Structure formats: C-alpha cells, structure tokens
Amino acid sequence: MHMYMEPQKGNSAADQVLTETFTLAVLLSGGVDRAEAAMLEAIQQVDPGRCCDRELRKLSLRAAIRAGRDNAPAGGAPGFPVELTRVLRLPAGLRECFVLRVLAGFSSAECADLSVFRADDGACAAAKELGKMRGAESGRRSVRRGIGLPLCIA
Numbered sequence: 001m002h003m004y005m006e007p008q009k010g011n012s013a014a015d016q017v018l019t020e021t022f023t024l025a026v027l028l029s030g031g032v033d034r035a036e037a038a039m040l041e042a043i044q045q046v047d048p049g050r051c052c053d054r055e056l057r058k059l060s061l062r063a064a065i066r067a068g069r070d071n072a073p074a075g076g077a078p079g080f081p082v083e084l085t086r087v088l089r090l091p092a093g094l095r096e097c098f099v100l101r102v103l104a105g106f107s108s109a110e111c112a113d114l115s116v117f118r119a120d121d122g123a124c125a126a127a128k129e130l131g132k133m134r135g136a137e138s139g140r141r142s143v144r145r146g147i148g149l150p151l152c153i154a
Contacts, residue, residue, distance in 0.1 A: 097122025
C-alpha cells in the first residue's frame with residue numbers, strides 16, 4: 001500500500017529529492033499509480049552515467065503532467081492530508097499551476113519549461129477554488145453537527 005510520507009530528517013539528500021519529486025508527481029498526475037509510472041518513465045530516459053537529481057526531477061514532472069492532462073484525477077493518495085486531497089480535486093490545468101508555483105516554488109520560467117504557461121494566473125485561480133472547496137466542506141460540517149450526524153459520514 002502506498003502512503004504519503006513526510007520527508008524524514010537524517011535521510012540522504014537523494015532520498016529527500018526522490019520523496020519530494022514523487023509527492024509532486026502524485027499531485028500533478030492525479031494519483032499514486034500514475035506518479036509511479038511517471039517516475040519509472042523518467043528513470044528509463046536518464047543516462048545513468050550522467051544522471052543528476054535535477055534531470056530526473058524534470059523528466060518525472062513532465063511525465064506526471066502529461067499523465068494528469070490525459071486522465072481525470074485517480075482518487076487521490078492514501079494518507080495525504082486533507083489539504084493535498086483538495087489539490088488533487090482541482091482541474092488539471094489549475095492543479096499544475098498551483099503545485100508548481102505555490103507548493104514547489106518554481107518560477108514562471110521553470111513552469112514554462114515544463115509546458116505550464118500562465119502559471120501565476122492559474123495559481124491564483126486554483127487558490128480561489130481551494131477556498132471554495134474548504135468553505136463548502138465547512139458548510140457540510142455545520143449542517144451535520146446541527147442535525148447530529150457524525151462528521152465522518154460522507
């Protein structure tokens with residue numbers, strides 16, 4: 001079973017880069033299986049003698065973006081915090097912008113290099129959508145409390 005994992009202190013720099021890249025790939029592709037496929041595709045493309053973290057990350061993210069554009073979100077990732085689960089529910093174009101600009105801190109130029117254009121506008125639109133999602137969820141919780149339903153019932 002795949003679980004979301006916070007990067008651990010004491011892990012090597014390479015482990016941390018792989019963990020971060022995989023988490024970004026899950027968010028960009030819309031699911032764990034697609035992220036795994038994107039990472040494997042990237043690994044097959046790199047030259048082992050010349051591979052660096054930066055190249056593997058770039059290839060992985062490109063493959064994840066393609067997978068996310070080609071498919072609807074795949075239901076998320078077990079163990080992801082609610083905030084990241086909301087990000088997975090965004091439309092692919094907004095999700096790409098938000099993940100790259102806000103969560104990963106990429107520049108507009110770095111986003112464009114990954115074929116994600118107008119990332120600033122998309123990140124703003126995504127933030128508004130995430131706020132709406134949060135508000136809608138808060139409203140449902142209030143109604144459930146008011147009629148005595150447990151919050152865990154969907």
